[in-house]
Amino acid sequence: MVVSNRLPVDRVTAHDGTPSWKPSPGGLVTALEPVMRRNHGAWIGWTGVADDPIEPFESDGLRLFPLTLSEQEVEQYYEGFSNDTLWPLYHDVIAQPKYAREWWEAYSRVNERFADRAAEVAEQDGTVWVQDYQLQLVPRLLRERRPDLTIGFFNHIPFPAYGLYSQLPWRQQIVEGLLGADLIGFQRRADAGNFLRAVRRLFHMPTTHNRVELLPAGAGRWPNSGSEKPRSVVARHFPISIDTKAYVDLASSEAVRRRAEEIRHDLGDPSTIMLGVDRLDYTKGIGHRFTAYAELLAEGKLDVNDTVLMQVASPSRERVESYKALRDEIELTVGRVNGDYGTIRHSAISYLHHGYPREEMVAMFLAADIMLVTALRDGMNLVAKEYVASRVDDDGVLVLSEFAGAADELKQALLVNPHDIEGVKRAILHAVHMPRSERRQRMRALRARVVEHDVARWSQDFLDALAVIRPSASTRELAETD
Numbered sequence: 047m048v049v050s051n052r053l054p055v056d057r058v059t060a061h062d063g064t065p066s067w068k069p070s071p072g073g074l075v076t077a078l079e080p081v082m083r084r085n086h087g088a089w090i091g092w093t094g095v096a097d098d099p100i101e102p103f104e105s106d107g108l109r110l111f112p113l114t115l116s117e118q119e120v121e122q123y124y125e126g127f128s129n130d131t132l133w134p135l136y137h138d139v140i141a142q143p144k145y146a147r148e149w150w151e152a153y154s155r156v157n158e159r160f161a162d163r164a165a166e167v168a169e170q171d172g173t174v175w176v177q178d179y180q181l182q183l184v185p186r187l188l189r190e191r192r193p194d195l196t197i198g199f200f201n202h203i204p205f206p207a208y209g210l211y212s213q214l215p216w217r218q219q220i221v222e223g224l225l226g227a228d229l230i231g232f233q234r235r236a237d238a239g240n241f242l243r244a245v246r247r248l249f250h251m252p253t254t255h256n257r258v259e260l261l262p263a264g265a266g267r268w269p270n271s272g273s274e275k276p277r278s279v280v281a282r283h284f285p286i287s288i289d290t291k292a293y294v295d296l297a298s299s300e301a302v303r304r305r306a307e308e309i310r311h312d313l314g315d316p317s318t319i320m321l322g323v324d325r326l327d328y329t330k331g332i333g334h335r336f337t338a339y340a341e342l343l344a345e346g347k348l349d350v351n352d353t354v355l356m357q358v359a360s361p362s363r364e365r366v367e368s369y370k371a372l373r374d375e376i377e378l379t380v381g382r383v384n385g386d387y388g389t390i391r392h393s394a395i396s397y398l399h400h401g402y403p404r405e406e407m408v409a410m411f412l413a414a415d416i417m418l419v420t421a422l423r424d425g426m427n428l429v430a431k432e433y434v435a436s437r438v439d440d441d442g443v444l445v446l447s448e449f450a451g452a453a454d455e456l457k458q459a460l461l462v463n464p465h466d467i468e469g470v471k472r473a474i475l476h477a478v479h480m481p482r483s484e485r486r487q488r489m490r491a492l493r494a495r496v497v498e499h500d501v502a503r504w505s506q507d508f509l510d511a512l513a514v515i516r517p518s519a520s521t522r523e524l525a526e527t528d
């Protein structure tokens with residue numbers, strides 16, 4: 047069973063008002079769908095709409111259990127504590143986290159509701175995989191309710207160093223919540239290290255390699271209720287990936303290839319197309335990218351007549367204040383850069399505040415000579431992997447922030463520190479002038495990585511590790527069926 051903030055389906059309403067469900071396009075669904083389907087798996091999550099009570103239903107062999115959130119819970123648990131407290135804190139305080147007690151209370155209450163529902167639905171001796179930072183209290187709450195279960199947790203975003211994490215007034219409760227799991231997965235080795243340090247600092251518990259030995263009741267500062275048997279918890283990195291084959295197939299299709307040519311033509315057939323694709327989020331370093339590009343135009347090192355930066359900024363968390371402010375700031379910058387450097391024929395930045403179908407995204411990836419990923423902090427950054435997977439022609443250059451988890455794996459990219467604007471400018475110029483042979487060599491190596499390490503392998507590695515840590519009947523079965 048999977049427990050995540052959102053269900054893996056989106057509701058679509060036909061013209062006549064009839065509702066139906068279609069799978070969400072995200073990578074998590076693709077990753078877990080096959081294994082879930084084989085095991086007739088269940089999924090607990092919110093539908094994405096407030097005050098929307100919906101009975102459990104089946105969709106394509108998955109049993110879906112919608113959890114209803116009230117308008118106030120959406121504001122306090124989701125937009126508040128998850129996206130305005132934890133998100134900025136876990137991304138190294140790029141924006142100021144807000145610590146509001148009523149948000150914490152809502153977060154605790156909603157986590158209890160998720161745990162209650164999971165405890166009701168999970169089979170005896172089953173395996174439950176809890177996803178992401180919105181549900182960090184669920185592992186412990188679920189273990190209290192159902193000690194028979196094997197519990198995994200995966201954190202999709204970074205876990206900060208203790209010096210920052212310790213700001214959180216509820217730092218102890220969150221770590222306790224996570225330690226309810228048997229296996230805690232992180233994107234990077236460094237995230238797992240930060241978490242293990244937080245465990246040692248907060249509870250004075252011994253950790254060896256990547257394992258925490260939970261102390262018996264009353265020992266150290268561990269608030270073990272006494273009813274629980276001593277056990278150990280493993281915290282390790284499992285870098286997430288993408289459905290590589292799906293991107294390869296799309297990029298190989300005639301229609302997408304033609305569309306890529308059309309995009310290039312519509313942009314005025316420039317010699318260099320640069321591309322950014324991000325949710326409009328302050329962690330993604332969109333402004334830093336614009337600064338570097340604008341300076342290159344100002345210095346005459348790039349020419350607006352034969353260069354364009356296409357930026358897809360998909361709408362995100364639009365009711366959260368810091369996101370509204372970011373949108374204003376980014377759009378002001380786009381206006382300034384275009385005003386200063388554009389001509390009647392050519393815009394410097396082609397800015398698109400929309401979401402696009404995946405086919406269109408792949409066509410953009412194929413059209414882009416240079417992909418700019420300049421995140422200030424990012425758990426992984428799937429876009430970097432999607433670009434690489436789409437370049438079936440072994441061409442294109444990836445400029446990648448060392449602060450994105452993907453940098454641990456995609457070493458043949460041009461790695462940059464996005465705060466170092468001169469460094470980003472050098473990387474862009476290196477990419478613009480890179481000979482075809484070097485582009486091919488780098489892209490081949492990058493592609494080999496994402497072909498071999500796709501998202502199916504990610505979920506399999508996690509579930510295999512979970513089965514080893516706690517070989518219950520159901521995890522044994524899961525490991526065997528794969």
Ligand code: GDG
Nearest residue numbers: 202286324325360400401402403404424425426427428429
């Ligand atoms: C979190 C972590 C971690 C974006 N715009 C459109 C669109 N997208 C798709 C991308 C990609 C996904 O959304 C974004 O994934 P990222 O990894 O880049 O970033 P987050 O949304 O912040 O995701 C991150 C991830 O979780 C997984 O663990 O890597 O670090 O922050 O797949 O392609 N897709 C379509 N149209 C758009 O306009 N179809």
